[in-house]
Amino acid sequence: MKKFRFKLETLLGVTRRKKEDAERLFAEATRKLEEERARLTELLEEMQRVQAEYKEQTQEGKRISVGRLMTYTSYVNWKREQIEQQQQIIMQAQAERQKRLKELLQLMSKLKSIEQLKEKRLQQYKDELLFEENKMLDEIGLQLYMRKAGA
Numbered sequence: 001m002k003k004f005r006f007k008l009e010t011l012l013g014v015t016r017r018k019k020e021d022a023e024r025l026f027a028e029a030t031r032k033l034e035e036e037r038a039r040l041t042e043l044l045e046e047m048q049r050v051q052a053e054y055k056e057q058t059q060e061g062k063r064i065s066v067g068r069l070m071t072y073t074s075y076v077n078w079k080r081e082q083i084e085q086q087q088q089i090i091m092q093a094q095a096e097r098q099k100r101l102k103e104l105l106q107l108m109s110k111l112k113s114i115e116q117l118k119e120k121r122l123q124q125y126k127d128e129l130l131f132e133e134n135k136m137l138d139e140i141g142l143q144l145y146m147r148k149a150g151a
Helices: 009-059 066-150
Strands: none
Touching: 009 066
16 A cells, blocks of 8 residues: 655645744744833833932932923933833834734644644544455455365
8 A cells, every 4th residue: 555645744844834933933022022121121210210319319408400400300201201112112012922922823723733634634544554454354364264165
């Protein structure tokens, strides 16, 4: 009997490679999201340090110059803008990660379906092979029986 050959082997290989690519892209998106979150944490810590410094400067009863007050105000406003921009970047990174996850899950599902089909076809092949073997053994047994009966 002929050797088992899965006709969709090429599709299976291509799907596996696509799944590997999707896993890599998902990992990159996850890494980028974590980096952006770390950047936001840094910005928030910088903002807290500046606010604590401003509070310390104003609580000690020291006089603060108008120029210094304007510098603090301007810096805090700039830092808020950076934080807002970073929050937008994080939202985009989260959306990208979700997109990559969805693609990965779809490819995993497709790959699983193809692998299940391959297993089913392999089992059919084994069943056919077993049937042919049993048929051949039955014929040999029948021939042996007929020879003994005829002798």
